[in-house]
Structures are given as structure tokens and as C-alpha cells.
Amino acid sequence: MTIMAQQSSPEMSTKIRQQLPTGLLSVAVHEQLFSLDSLMGFAARANLKRGFLFLSKVLGKHWPVRPSLMKEIHEALAAQIAADLPEPVVFIAMAETAVGLGQGVFEAYQRMHPEKSVLFIHTTRYHVADYELIEFEEAHSHAPRQFIHMPKDAAMKNKIMQAQSLVMVDDEASTGNTFLNLKNAFQQFNPNIKRLHLSTITNFMGQERNNSLSARFGLEVTIGSALTGEYEFQQGEYQVPHVAAQAFQAAADRGASTEFGRVGMERELVLDESQVSALAMALPAGAKILVLGTGEFMHPAYSLGIALEARGLDVRVQSTTRSPIMQWGDVSSILQFADNYGEGISNFVYNVADRQYGQVFLCHETPVNAALLEIARQTGADLIHFTKEAHFEKISLC
Template sequence: MTGPHTIKVELPTGLMELSVDAGAFSVDELMGFAARANAKRGFLFLSKVLGKHWPVRPSLMRKIHMDLAGQVPADLAGPVVFIAMAETAIGLGQGVFEAYKSAHPVTEALFLHTSRYHVGGAEIIEFSEAHSHAPRQFLHMPQDAELRALLLSAKSLVLVDDEASTGNTFLNLSNACRALNPHIEHVHLATITNFMGKAANEALSQRFGVPVSIAASLSGEYVFTAGNLQPSSAAAQVFEAHADRGANGDFGRLGLNRALAAPHALAQKLAAGIKAGEQVLVLGTGEFMHLAYLLGSALEALGVDVLVQSTTRSPILKWGAVSQALSFADNYGEGVANYIYNVTLGQYDHVLVCHETPPNEALYSTAQAVGGRLFHFLSENHIEEISVR
């Protein structure tokens, strides 16, 4: 347990003052501070356990999944719908859902993740993440009748993100879901860090218009005094109403009511070629995160020294918790710059790049730059290694 304390950090973009409550995890265990190239918000609570901007052991990611799943109220009325926020918290939300399903196997539950791509011609619900570098997000209606019925009859909604600082995105998504399904009677917010503060937490139910609970691995309150904000000149999102950009509907966009299978056969094959003492990075791409985590977990179970991370479209300054920044083309083809943070070229003996989009020049160039191998996940059970030319 850690006691309450206050932290002040001078960022290139302003002053962060953070008051932290007592909790099971320390600030340093869970996060660092980073500065964003974003005129809307100049800071980032950079998670060390999310597997996005920082390489993480799968076992530590699983510990956080279980911690947050264990804090979901045990008496939530079912069906329960879990929704993870794109792109950063997709893997987190799916891990929390799977941990919850493991602990509550008889509870009807559905997992969905939001997306910035429209797949399969499915009906979409749009909402906004106002402070984001790429604010437009979509929630797809499940095409399967059973999964759609779960969404439309759900009594409880669990919204998962890596951090809560204002609650605005949660509110926007909750409103969209309740307009679709007026039967929702409770909303639970699950985050790694919740820095909205006591007063904001206590006002959530009134603000949302429905009983709301919130739980986090670390809580507190922040004040950010903006200084020299750094607007990014690069486009962050290109909206085309019917462009799926190669995004796959099988991994959570169109709904899942079960855990995805870990790729054990692939892990065993790969582990046979990894020598003792060699270090492996399993690299997800964009919104495709959870299968990279599952592959990393399977390798870790075989004794491999493995870390998991993902590429991201979020522009972060090289400062503080970001010591390295690599820029790559976007494998979804929007022409949006993608980044890998805190990875040095040549740092790992093996880099395994996991992707859902068909092979393209962006993937080839990324794999070549990091000395990696490409693995195309056509489904959870159909994975093809793509020759890096």
C-alpha cells in the first residue's frame, strides 16, 4: 500500500500538480508523465502497464486486468456490456472483460470496442472524444442476432479506458448507449488511473442520469496549468464513412461474448527458435492489440523473456516517460503518422509484429526498420507469417 502524497512536474507544455490517494500501487509502478503534441491537451499520464506506449510484461498486464475486473461490482444486473475505448484501451478492456468472464462464467456478458474504422457495413453509433488527437469514434452494432440482443437488453454497462481525467468521453459514450438501450440501469467506469477527484466522482450519477460507480488501480486529482502547448501539424484522422481500411470485425468491433483463444501453436513454434537469454518484443499495430498480448502471454508461459507493446497514432514529445520515438507509415492507409515509443532499434533479439490489415508497404517498412517478422491474424485461429521482402 502507498500513502497519499502530492507530485509536481514541470512539463514542456505546462505544470502538472497531482494529488494521489492511498492505494495498492504506486505512481511509478503504473505510470510516468509525458507531454503531448496536442493543443487541446498538453499532457499524458503514460501508462507503464497498458502495453501501448511502454513495453510491458504480459503477466503485469494480466495483473491489472484482474485488478480492474475484481473491482467491478459483484451485484451488477446482467446482461453486462463491456466497452473498451479506441485506440489506447482496446487491449485493456478486452483483458478486463476476459478476466471478468473467467470469474463470472454464468453471467451473460458482451464485449465491444470502439473504433475509428467502419467495418462490415454494420450500423454505427458515433460519439466524440473531444480532447483526443483523433476525436471521432464509432461503436458498431453487432451483426450476430444473439450478440445484438445482449447489447439491446443489457442492464449494466462497464466502460473501460486507461485513464479518467474529466469523464467527458465516458459520458458521451454512456449517452449514446442509453439512447440505444434505455434498459441500462447502472454504469461502471474502470480505469487504470482516475484523477477526476472526489467531488467529480461523487457527482457522476447525477451527471450521467443513472447510478454510476468507478474503480481504478490508482486514484487522485490533478491540476494542469497549460503553458506552451505544442500543436501537431500532422493529420490524425481521415474520416470516410464506409472505409474499413482493412480492419477486421472478428476481434471485438462487432461484439464477442467469450474470450479469444490464445495462439498457443504459434507460440510453441516461435519459442523453438528463441534462444535462452534472448529478448522478444510482440508489437501490436494500432487498434489491433489484444491478440499481441495473447501471443505474448503464451510465449511468457513457455519461459520466453517477452514484452508487449503497440504502435499508436498519438503524437507525444520526446521528454519525460518517452525516451525514444520512432515514426512509421500507417498500415491502415489513412496517411496518418504512427509511432513506437520507448523502443530503440536493435534493442530486441526478436520483434514479432501482429496485424489485422492485409500486408502493405507500411507493414513491410515497419518490419524492416525494427528487424521484425510480420504475422497476419485473419482470425484468432488463422495466422499467416508474411515474408518481409
């Protein structure tokens, strides 16, 4: 990817009008660290709340991405976060889409500032064991209810309760409402936050909202992104299929793990190098590899992908998602299946054609079940079951 000089004057803005099946989207890009085409494309959501999607080509969610490119984005966003944030600093990544991005930005910031007292946690749409939940809303989402688990580990809980700075990470910002809802929920149990930094790949809130963030949030707010601009969407008339988005049941065990960020992490995710080497050595020469995460379980797939790429392999990373998107624009193909968390929610993989890859690894935290076997069948994948960060089990189905 080629880094470009930032654009800052209105005369230099890139203006795009895109007719979607769901309406007319008008975009003005004011500043960018990377070229627009390399960062994002456009897609149509099958969602009456929001009929468009800024489809990220660097996130590793709806589009297959080289893990080294994902790392470059993590580092670019981490470099925009102030080094003098008062400690402890808590990083919060937004589920489902930005879980991997947030953990990557956290790890990059920690590498840049190893002396800082930091903690990473991600929001979730599942309840793990008997952990205390804090709830807030992502109003425009297909699945609006979001939760944070309060850590039981004394040191991590102390960091959350005494945090003076928050870094909230999402893939894009369009209104800032979700960030504000999360900030308000967090302050119910920690009212002492002094600084807030918002980190996004694309920031489409517009100049007026950006300038008023501190006044709107009631504390000092900064924002960093790879691209800034604004948009207008004129929604058209369209029909979407009824697809259940969320079936939250507090007592239900969905197989969601406590090992990978839901209840806090204080350091970089580290895989077992011997296991990664064994996996790499078994791959055919020249194979094109897809490492596929499942839902919120994204960052271990990235970690495995970048470890394989470091060994000279041709790797892409992506994840399944519960977000329904139309086959149009930058979505060329759709695979659909039941979710492996047992909610009865349809999940999807976009832009993965039949037998496009020589090897697919499907990374998951839940026990092997019928849904995982169906995803593996449709993608031709071997299962990679992560039980702990330093241990995974490869399950070949053929």
C-alpha cells in the same frame, strides 16, 4: 509488482509537481493499489487540446510491459466490478488506447463469473463493412470521432439491446466526459441501462466528480481504478507540428477485421496453441522478445505475448499509436511511419530503441502493405498476420 495498501487520508497523499515542455502539471495521488512509479510516468503530448500524458507503464501502449503484469492489472480492475450487476452486462473498451485493456478486464471478469451473461465490444475509428454505426466524441483526443458497430449476430445484438449494465473501460479518467458521451449515445438505442461501472488504471477526476457520478450520469455509477487522485495543468505556450489525426471515410475499407472485438465477442480470445508452440520453438535461447500490436489491434499481441511468456520466454508487449508525444520525460525514443490502415495518418512507436530486442513480432490485422513493411524495417520485426483468432501467419522479411 508489489501491491501496496490503499491510501485514503489527505495526509497520506503523494503530491508531485512536474514541469513539462507544454506547461506545469500538479498531481495529488490519494489512493493506490500499486506503487505510483510502477504504474505510470509523465510525458508531454504534441496536442494543443491537452499538453500532458499520464504515461502508463502497465497498459502496453507507450511503454513495453511484461504481459503477466498486464494480466495482473486486468484482474485487479475486474475484481472491483460488482458480481451482482444485472444482466446482460456489456463491456465497452475505448479506442485506441484502451482496446487491449478492456478486453483483458472483460476476460478476467468472465473467468471470475462464468455464469454471467456478458459481451465485449470496443469502440473504433474505422468503419467495418456495412455494419450500423453509433457515433460519439472523445473531445480532448487527437482523433475525437469514435464509433461502435452494432453486431449483426442475433444473440450478440440481443445482449446489447437488452443490456442492463455497462462496464466502460479506459486507461485513465480525468473529466468523465467521454464516458458520459458514450453512455448517452448507447442509451439512444437501449434506454434500459440500470447500472454503470467505469474501470480505469488511473482515475484523476477528483473527489467532487467521483461523488457526483450517479447524479451526473442519471443512473447508479461505480468506479474502480488502480490509482485515484486529481490534477491541475497550467498550459504554457508551445508549438506543435500539424499532424493529421483522423481521416474517417465511411465507405473506405481500411482492412479492419470483424474477428477481434469490433462487432462483439462473448468469450476469451483463444490462440492456436500449436502455432504458438511452433513460434516459441524457433526462437533463439535467451532472446528478449517484443510483441508489437498495431493501433487498435492490441489484444491479440497481448494474447500472443502471455502465451510466449508462459513458455518461460522473456517477453514485452507494446503497440503502435497515432498519438503524437514529445521526446521528453518517460519517452526516450520515437519511431514514426505511415499507418497500416491507409488513412495517411502518422503512427509512432515509443521507447523502442534500435535492435533493443532479439526478436520482434509485429501483429496486424490488415493485409501486408508498405506501411507494415516500413514498421518492420524500423523495428527489425517479423510480421504476424492474424486472419482469425485461431490462425496467424508468420512472415519473415530477412
